[in-house]
Each structure stands twice: as structure tokens, then as C-alpha cells.
Amino acid sequence: MAKHRIYSISFAKVYPLYVAKAEKKGRTKAEVDQVIAWLTGYDRKKLDAQLKKQTDLETFFSKAPKLNPSRALIKGLICGVRVEDIEEPTMREIRYLDKLIDELARGKAMDKILRTN
Numbered sequence: 001m002a003k004h005r006i007y008s009i010s011f012a013k014v015y016p017l018y019v020a021k022a023e024k025k026g027r028t029k030a031e032v033d034q035v036i037a038w039l040t041g042y043d044r045k046k047l048d049a050q051l052k053k054q055t056d057l058e059t060f061f062s063k064a065p066k067l068n069p070s071r072a073l074i075k076g077l078i079c080g081v082r083v084e085d086i087e088e089p090t091m092r093e094i095r096y097l098d099k100l101i102d103e104l105a106r107g108k109a110m111d112k113i114l115r116t117n
Helices: 011-024 029-040 044-053 057-062 069-073 089-105
Strands: none
Touching: 011 029, 011 044, 011 057, 011 089, 029 044, 029 089, 057 089
16 A cells, blocks of 8 residues: 655645644744644754754654653544544554644643643
8 A cells, every 4th residue: 555645745844834823823833842742752952853854744753752642632533534543653643743733723721732631
């Protein structure tokens, strides 16, 4: 089975879209970075390195320093599909991040987004 084309998209191409979506709704780049750090374990320095290298999404998630075990608590629809029902691991990780950015843009409290409550 051929890989989905989204896997080869550079994280550096989608990152500014995540930031723009959040900022358009009154959230900040720092909050986007916090969500990414929570999900993947990338700190600011490592995130900047991934952006500079133009790392593709598949590599971005496969090389993530520490995927948060609480990410399995992320539920709901993204692009008409339930994230908890996505079987392919890389696609599920991509959609987890999409879902978190959506929640951020919708104004959800950060503690709820990061599943600390």
C-alpha cells in the first residue's frame, strides 16, 4: 500500500498554518508551541531544528523525543473522521495535532487541551 502524500509534507509548511489558525482566533504562537511540546516532546530548540531541516511529517512524528502517553485521551472528529478510530499510527499522530490545534483555536482552556483535568 502506498503511503499517504501527507506524510511527505514538510512540517515547516504546516507549522505556520497552525500558528495562523491559532492567532486568527486570539491565541498565540507560544500556545501552539506548548501544544506541540506536550504532544511530541519537542522543546523550542529541537522544534526550530526540525523546521530548519524541513523535516517531513512522517519523520517529525517518528523521531519525536517523547510522544505523550496521554495523547490517547484525544477524542473527537477531525476532517469528518474520529481520531480514536484511525488505525494507521502516523496518520493518527498527525490528526492528534490537528485536533489539538482546532481545540486551541476554538478557545478551549489549555489545561483541557493538554488533558491535565
